[in-house]
Amino acid sequence: MDHDELGRENWIHGKVALLGDAAHAFLPHQVQGGAQAVEDGVAIGALFPLGTQSSEIPQLLNLYVKARYDRATLVQDFSRQSGFQTPRGKHRGKAIDPIQFAYHGRKIHKSFLGILKFAYRGRFWIPETANNIETLWNIYIFAEKKEIEYLQDIMMNRITSFYHKTNTLPSMDTIVYVYENTLAESAIQKPSMARRFLARCYVAISINCLYGAKYEESKERLADVLYNTAGLLSDTLDATRSPAGIKCEIPWKVDFDPRKVKPCDYHQHEWNEQCPDIKETPFNSETDE
Structure with a gap:
């Protein structure tokens, strides 16, 4: 199954999010459909720590889109270009260069890791x-x-x-x-x-x-x-x-x-640089236990 990219604005609506093929359907040529769905799940799991409040869900889902959209749609496009029967792939003559795929994958993966600071920040009181x-x-x-x-x-x-x-x-x-x-x-x-x-x-x-x-x-x-x-x-x-x-x-x-x-x-900063002074969320006995 294949369909056009949904656009990042269509991945989430309020407290509802699309994951897996619902967000990014894959043709089989790069064998990445299941892997990308698992990555969606990992991102959601990291961004929703124990004690997440309902009011926080929309903001966290926006971070999910930031973490996953670019990588998933890039891999989705690679998959399309690797198949001769698709409009984007029939003129290529060969599959995507693995080196090109690996380079972009690492670049986007590093951005995903950067988003994790929001997932962990202030959630270590349990x-x-x-x-x-x-x-x-x-x-x-x-x-x-x-x-x-x-x-x-x-x-x-x-x-x-x-x-x-x-x-x-x-x-x-x-x-x-x-x-x-x-x-x-x-x-x-x-x-x-x-x-x-x-x-x-x-x-x-x-x-x-x-x-x-x-x-x-x-x-x-x-x-x-x-x-x-x-x-x-x-x-x-x-x-x-x-x-x-x-x-x-x-x-x-x-x-x-x-x-x-x-x-x-x-800390990571130099002694003469201003400290980021990261503030952690106070312990909440109702949501954090």
């Missing part, structure tokens, strides 16, 4: 997230890999707040796990704020400066983590000698509790 440090770290790792800076800032706020409020410090297992799943600073890679925080914590733990937290770890385990975790040794040296990566207004010293420094120390 107990399953706020009280689970492993979940917080996993969301941060996702945000860093996908370069969603707003989400990275939010999660570093949450992570440092968690350790502060619970009077705990990251375990050696956590340090190893986060280092394994984040990237070291390079000419093309921004410094990881997670690594900055964890390196400072490691330095404090290694000299038994625990800021009142209860923490026990053997010196053998500390040595093993330091020498077998790629990047940690250099980060700890940077932490004690000079600000690592993005410059800080005030160099960190070991007598500063890394959980209580200015939040901007772990």
